[in-house]
Amino acid sequence: QKQVWAKLKDEPSISADGTQVELVANIGTPNDIEGVLNNGGEGVGLYRTEFLYMGKSELPTEDEQFEAYKSVLEQMKDKPVVVRTLDIGGDKELDYLDLPEEMNPFLGFRAIRLCLERDDIFRTQLRALLRASTFGNLKIMFPMIATLDEFRAAKTMLLEEKDRLTNDGVEVSNDIEIGIMVEIPSTAVIARQFAKEVDFFSIGTNDLIQYTLAADRMNERVSYLYQPYHPAILNLVHNVIEAAHAEGKWAGMCGEMAGDSIAIPILLGLGLDEFSMSATSILPARTQIRDLNKEELASFKEQLLGMNTANEVEAFIRAKTNQ
Ligand code: PEP
Ligand code: MG
Numbered sequence: 527q528k529q530v531w532a533k534l535k536d537e538p539s540i541s542a543d544g545t546q547v548e549l550v551a552n553i554g555t556p557n558d559i560e561g562v563l564n565n566g567g568e569g570v571g572l573y574r575t576e577f578l579y580m581g582k583s584e585l586p587t588e589d590e591q592f593e594a595y596k597s598v599l600e601q602m603k604d605k606p607v608v609v610r611t612l613d614i615g616g617d618k619e620l621d622y623l624d625l626p627e628e629m630n631p632f633l634g635f636r637a638i639r640l641c642l643e644r645d646d647i648f649r650t651q652l653r654a655l656l657r658a659s660t661f662g663n664l665k666i667m668f669p670m671i672a673t674l675d676e677f678r679a680a681k682t683m684l685l686e687e688k689d690r691l692t693n694d695g696v697e698v699s700n701d702i703e704i705g706i707m708v709e710i711p712s713t714a715v716i717a718r719q720f721a722k723e724v725d726f727f728s729i730g731t732n733d734l735i736q737y738t739l740a741a742d743r744m745n746e747r748v749s750y751l752y753q754p755y756h757p758a759i760l761n762l763v764h765n766v767i768e769a770a771h772a773e774g775k776w777a778g779m780c781g782e783m784a785g786d787s788i789a790i791p792i793l794l795g796l797g798l799d800e801f802s803m804s805a806t807s808i809l810p811a812r813t814q815i816r817d818l819n820k821e822e823l824a825s826f827k828e829q830l831l832g833m834n835t836a837n838e839v840e841a842f843i844r845a846k847t848n849q
Contacts, residue, residue: 531809535566539801539812541794545820548800549808550606552780556597561805566812569606569663571728571802572780573598575651576618584622585647591654599662606663608728608780608802610707611651611680613637613669617744632733632742637670642679652687659699667728671706671713674720681723707780709733714762717769727770728802731781735759753836754783760792760839761831767797778802788840790814791847792830795823818847 539549550571551562562570578586578594599607614620615636623644628634641648655666668680681704691698708714709730717727731754736743738758741751753759763779770777778800783789785803790811793801801811826846833839843849 531813534809534812534816535564537566537812537816539568539815541815541818541820543819543821545794547794547798547815548606548778549812549815550608550778550800550802551805551808552802553598553805556594556601558805559598559601562808563601565805565808567605567805567808569608570598570602571606571608571778571784571800572667573607573609574613575610576613579612579614579620580618582622585650588650588654588657591651592657595655595658595664596661599658599664602662604663606665608665608667608705608778609655610667610669611638611655612641612647615640632736638668638676638680639670642676642683645683648680649683649687652684653691656684656688656691656698656702657696659702660697664699665703665705665726667705667707667726669707669730670709670733671720672710673712674716674723677706677720677723707733708766709737709781711738711762714766717766718772721769721773721775724775726775727766727777728800729763729766729777729779729781731759731763731779731783734762734781735783738762754786754789755792755836755839755843757831757833757835757839760796763793763798764796764827764831767799770799771797776800785811787811787814787849788843791818791823791843792839794818794820795825795827795830797824 538546540546548568550569551567552572553570554574554577616632671677688698703725705724705726707730708727735752739751741748767777776799779798780802784801785807
């Protein structure tokens with residue numbers, strides 16, 4: 527099996543009937559890039575920048591961040607690298623920020639909400655990213671976007687910092703795509719409106735599932751409700767992909783679901799363009815996709831979206847794909 531996978535390291539991720547997708551990796555530090563390249567990753571679909579901020583006693587400086595982003599971009603050459611801006615809060619705490627305890631941290635002051643208020647922290651990160659942008663193919667992604675106003679505010683800050691750097695004579699890339707994570711149901715529901723303003727979507731199913739089914743992703747007692755194949759999730763994912771394509775944008779997924787062998791045929795049929803997963807899942811996923819028939823899977827779309835339960839969806843896909 528390992529040998530079969532290894533042969534596909536430099537091959538395209540293409541279905542048996544000729545639809546090409548991108549298989550990219552989730553990373554947390556520049557040290558992860560070696561594993562991405564060794565496993566045939568076609569890019570980075572999610573660089574979780576939280577680790578730069580964690581396990582230390584103060585905020586990382588602009589230069590510290592610049593070096594990390596530059597290193598990732600350089601190692602990936604011209605391959606796409608999607609960097610997610612700071613997603614702290616929820617299960618990820620920072621002692622030195624001294625934030626008050628909350629009743630519902632996952633519904634609280636986290637990610638873009640914190641960044642828009644603490645724009646000193648946010649702008650430092652944006653400047654580091656912009657300075658690094660000339661070293662590779664950078665795309666910037668905002669986490670936990672619930673409203674268009676949040677996206678617009680974040681984008682405005684990014685463009686302000688870009689102008690500031692340019693005025694100071696610092697070179698900044700002019701073709702940085704700016705996208706969002708779709709991990710809150712409100713955003714998935716009005717993806718059509720978002721698609722007019724963002725350059726891309728990346729669906730964060732880890733959070734989207736917990737928010738859609740109202741089941742804490744860390745709570746074992748309600749884990750039975752954490753259902754990636756729930757028809758509600760499939761309908762939201764479908765809505766996001768359709769919205770993106772209607773505006774000529776691309777849609778990816780960077781939650782765990784993107785690397786799951788039951789989900790992959792569903793997502794391919796729904797037209798997902800980019801699948802971001804842990805590096806070690808890439809070659810198995812490529813092997814699977816090369817045996818799948820995209821048009822056949824697409825023909826099951828209405829049937830799948832109309833199903834009643836996650837079990838029904840899973841049984842159907844298992845039968846169709848011999849799993
Ligand atoms: C997600 O929510 O699916 C995601 C990729 O982000 P994280 O797991 O870091 O919350
Ligand atoms: Mg998330």
